[in-house]
Structures are given as structure tokens and as C-alpha cells.
Amino acid sequence: MYQRIEEVNSEDSVGKKVKVRGWIYRKRRSGKIVFIIVRDSTGIVQSIVEKNSVSNDDFKSAVKAGIESSVIVEGIVEKDERSPTGYEIKTTSFNVVSYAEPFPITEYQSDELLMNLRHLWLRSRKMTAIMKIRDTVFKGFHEFLRGEGFYEVHCPMFVSTAVEGGSTLFEVPYFGRKVYLTQSSQFYLETMIFSLEKVYTVAPSFRAEKSRTRRHLTEYWHGEAEAAWFSNEDMMKLEERMIEHIVELVIRERKNELDILGRDVESLKNVQAPFERIRYDKIVDIATEIGIDMEYGEDLGADEEREITKRFNAPVFITHFPAEIKPFYHRPDPENPSVVLCHDMLAPEGYGEIIGGGERIYEIEVLRKRLADEGWKEEDYYWYVDLRKYGSVPHAGFGLGMDRAVMWIAGLDHIKYAIPYPRTIRRVTP
Ligand code: ATP
Numbered sequence: 295m296y297q298r299i300e301e302v303n304s305e306d307s308v309g310k311k312v313k314v315r316g317w318i319y320r321k322r323r324s325g326k327i328v329f330i331i332v333r334d335s336t337g338i339v340q341s342i343v344e345k346n347s348v349s350n351d352d353f354k355s356a357v358k359a360g361i362e363s364s365v366i367v368e369g370i371v372e373k374d375e376r377s378p379t380g381y382e383i384k385t386t387s388f389n390v391v392s393y394a395e396p397f398p399i400t401e402y403q404s405d406e407l408l409m410n411l412r413h414l415w416l417r418s419r420k421m422t423a424i425m426k427i428r429d430t431v432f433k434g435f436h437e438f439l440r441g442e443g444f445y446e447v448h449c450p451m452f453v454s455t456a457v458e459g460g461s462t463l464f465e466v467p468y469f470g471r472k473v474y475l476t477q478s479s480q481f482y483l484e485t486m487i488f489s490l491e492k493v494y495t496v497a498p499s500f501r502a503e504k505s506r507t508r509r510h511l512t513e514y515w516h517g518e519a520e521a522a523w524f525s526n527e528d529m530m531k532l533e534e535r536m537i538e539h540i541v542e543l544v545i546r547e548r549k550n551e552l553d554i555l556g557r558d559v560e561s562l563k564n565v566q567a568p569f570e571r572i573r574y575d576k577i578v579d580i581a582t583e584i585g586i587d588m589e590y591g592e593d594l595g596a597d598e599e600r601e602i603t604k605r606f607n608a609p610v611f612i613t614h615f616p617a618e619i620k621p622f623y624h625r626p627d628p629e630n631p632s633v634v635l636c637h638d639m640l641a642p643e644g645y646g647e648i649i650g651g652g653e654r655i656y657e658i659e660v661l662r663k664r665l666a667d668e669g670w671k672e673e674d675y676y677w678y679v680d681l682r683k684y685g686s687v688p689h690a691g692f693g694l695g696m697d698r699a700v701m702w703i704a705g706l707d708h709i710k711y712a713i714p715y716p717r718t719i720r721r722v723t724p
């Protein structure tokens with residue numbers, strides 16, 4: 295029986311015999327004592343290996359074993375203020391499962407080297423904390439939508455139609471013809487609302503992003519939902535409660551990890567629904583006010599979003615974008631068809647867009663016109679158009695960039711830290 299290190303670091307374990315297994319995190323020797331900090335997935339604890347308390351062989355192993363060697367440690371738990379966690383193991387047996395070669399990552403390394411050694415860097419305390427927060431963000435997403443009666447479904451990654459426009463499509467050779475990697479599962483989700491009404495999926499989306507920004511990957515995790523009978527406003531109401539739920543869960547379950555990352559938790563506590571809603575035309579005014587050169591009809595770039603969101607301490611929705619800067623499927627506002635019933639949710643503190651969503655066109659004539667305007671061929675989208683022929687209903691949906699949500703909630707300054715193996719224009723290794 296092995297104990298998790300988390301259990302060892304507790305009042306209940308004091309005076310008890312424990313056995314843990316893990317990896318050497320830090321090590322220091324002082325004569326006849328070797329201080330070894332062992333880590334497992336739950337935490338770290340100091341093992342004191344004294345020459346007189348273990349066999350000769352075990353002492354030799356402790357002296358020889360370097361950082362990242364895998365070990366099994368047995369001993370009695372004692373309290374000691376000087377040890378990093380306040381508890382330590384007075385070791386009676388020290389076994390090395392596998393001696394590590396000198397570990398190539400030391401304290402100060404270039405980002406490039408760390409990215410090349412990503413498979414090893416993932417073991418760091420910082421990356422471990424991020425991966426645990428990521429896990430909680432995904433858990434909160436699933437938990438919330440299932441709680442709201444959404445069914446989880448799965449859509450293809452090889453597709454033959456664009457969702458977000460041609461310029462970011464990845465082509466893949468496919469038995470003598472070309473297919474694409476999906477940019478979004480939205481259209482497939484839309485097909486499923488006619489049976490399940492409320493559906494969601496979490497899957498990769500692929501975009502050939504040529505611009506190098508802090509928040510674009512070429513392969514990212516996309517949490518998407520669609521719901522029959524939902525209006526744009528209904529969807530925003532769902533999303534703000536969802537984001538509030540996810541953030542609360544992270545604050546509750548990942549306090550330690552937020553601490554390790556030095557994340558300012560107070561600002562996360564401001565994330566409470568309802569979020570402010572601002573119309574796009576108002577944003578143009580705000581931008582002008584704060585000295586950003588932005589004209590009506592331009593999309594918000596990263597710089598605009600950063601400046602705007604710095605002024606808010608909770609997420610905000612931007613609504614009613616001009617139709618021409620949004621993909622064809624967005625539903626025009628019946629009161630002013632030059633704008634669409636959609637929304638972007640921008641995360642505060644300069645993080646910017648994390649969600650894009652809105653009502654979808656459900657009237658077949660409107661859809662046909664928008665497809666033609668954008669130069670798409672109806673036959674390529676025959677199945678999408680079909681949905682408007684057989685019992686079409688008003689509906690809405692959203693797409694959440696999961697990695698961007700992690701980046702914001704964990705307080706990271708680049709999206710590449712939010713995912714185990716980031717894919718960008720420059721990097722596909724390891
Ligand atoms: P942006 O303007 O930031 O490029 P977008 O308008 O292209 O975003 P959508 O098509 O609305 O984004 O996609 C939905 C969500 O997916 C976005 O709000 C964002 O959180 C996320 N997302 C989009 N592109 C990327 C990417 N390249 N890397 C990571 N996340 C992305």
C-alpha cells in the first residue's frame with residue numbers, strides 16, 4: 295500500500311509509517327544526511343535519509359540518485375517546521391526504481407529550449423499547476439452543460455466545408471482528393487438540435503493562423519454548444535452562468551495551484567453574472583475615447599480588445615456586430631439587418647475574446663442569400679441548407695476557446711502555456 299504525498303502532509307499521518315513513490319524534485323546533502331524532496335502528482339514532501347537509519351545500500355542510492363530519478367521511500371512521518379511542507383519522512387528504506395541521467399532543465403532556461411523539452415518541462419511545478427487548472431476548467435464546462443440538460447455529442451474532424459472562412463483552412467490529402475480539418479463543429483451541432491435540442495461538444499478546432507499572437511494556436515480545444523429555441527440573449531444568459539460556474543470551481547478546487555502561479559484571485563472573484571452587454575457601435579466610441587484608431591466596420595483586434603477589457607474587472611459581451619465582419623451564418627437583426635444577433639465575450643484584464651456566439655439564420659431564403667453574398671456554393675452546404683427545409687427553428691450557440699479560458703483563469707501571458715503541446719505556425723514538435 296502506498297500513500298499519496300498529499301496524505302503524508304497531514305496531522306493524521308504524524309508518527310505513522312508511510313510508503314510513497316514518486317520522483318526526486320530537489321536534493322541536498324549534508325554529511326551523513328541526504329535531504330530529498332520527492333514529488334508525486336499530489337504534492338511534494340521531504341525525505342530525510344540518514345546514514346544510520348537506512349541500510350548501506352539505501353544510503354548509497356540516496357547519494358547517487360539525481361533529480362527526476364524515480365524512487366520508493368518508506369519511513370515515519372514527523373513534523374518539522376524547517377521542511378518545505380512542515381512534515382517530513384524519517385526514512386527507513388530508500389529504493390531507486392530508475393536512476394535519471396542529468397536533467398537537462400535547470401533553473402534559468404530560454405523559452406525555446408523549454409519548448410523543445412516540453413515533454414520534460416511538463417513535470418515542473420508550474421506546468422503541473424496549469425494542467426490541474428485546465429482539468430478543472432474542462433470539468434466545469436462539462437458539469438455545467440450537462441446540468442443544464444445538454445447532451446454531449448461528437449462531430450467529425452475531417453470535413454468538406456468551411457465554417458469560418460477559407461483563409462484559415464487546413465487542407466489534407468484524402469485518398470486522392472482534398473478535405474479540410476474542421477474549424478468548428480458548429481454546423482454539425484446544428485444538425486443535432488432537431489433531435490436532442492440542446493447539444494455540446496469539446497473537440498479540437500484547426501485554423502491555419504498566420505498571425506503570431508499570444509492567443510492563437512493552429513490546433514485548439516473548442517467547447518461548443520447549440521440549442522434549439524434559444525435567442526442570442528438566452529445564450530448569453532447561459533454563458534455568463536457557465537463562466538461564473540467554471541471560475542468558482544477553479545477558485546474552490548485549485549486554490550493551491552492559483553497560488554503557485556501567483557494568480558490574483560481577487561480579480562477572479564469579480565466574475566459574477568450578469569456581465570455587461572455593450573453594442574459594437576458603442577465600442578467604436580469607447581475605442582476613440584481612449585485613443586485607439588478604430589472605425590465602424592472594423593473588427594476588434596487584439597490591441598483594441600486588450601485596451602477595452604483592461605477597463606473592466608469582469609467579462610463583457612459585445613453585441614450587434616456589423617454583418618460584413620462576421621461569418622455568413624449569423625442571423626441579421628430584424629430591426630436593423632446591417633448588424634447581426636451575435637456576441638463575443640471578452641475576458642477582463644486585457645485577455646480579450648474567449649467566446650463567440652449568437653443566433654443562427656433559420657430562414658432558408660436569408661441563408662441562401664448570405665451564402666451567395668459570400669461566394670459559397672449552395673451544393674457544398676446542401677446538408678446545412680436542408681436543416682432550414684425540414685422544420686427549421688430559431689436557435690443559437692457559442693464556441694468557447696478552452697485554452698484561452700485556461701490562459702485567462704490561470705493568469706498566463708501566452709496561450710502556449712495553457713495546453714500541454716501547443717501547435718503554432720512554427721511548432722509541431724514535440
Ligand atoms: P479571434 O478573433 O480571436 O481570432 P475568432 O473570432 O476567430 O477569434 P471564433 O471563430 O468565434 O473566433 O471561435 C470561437 C472561440 O474560439 C473564440 O472566441 C476563441 O476563444 C477561440 N479561438 C478562435 N481561434 C482560436 C485560435 N486560433 N487559438 C485558440 N483559440 C481560438
Ligand code: MN
Pocket residue numbers: none
Ligand atoms: Mn480568428
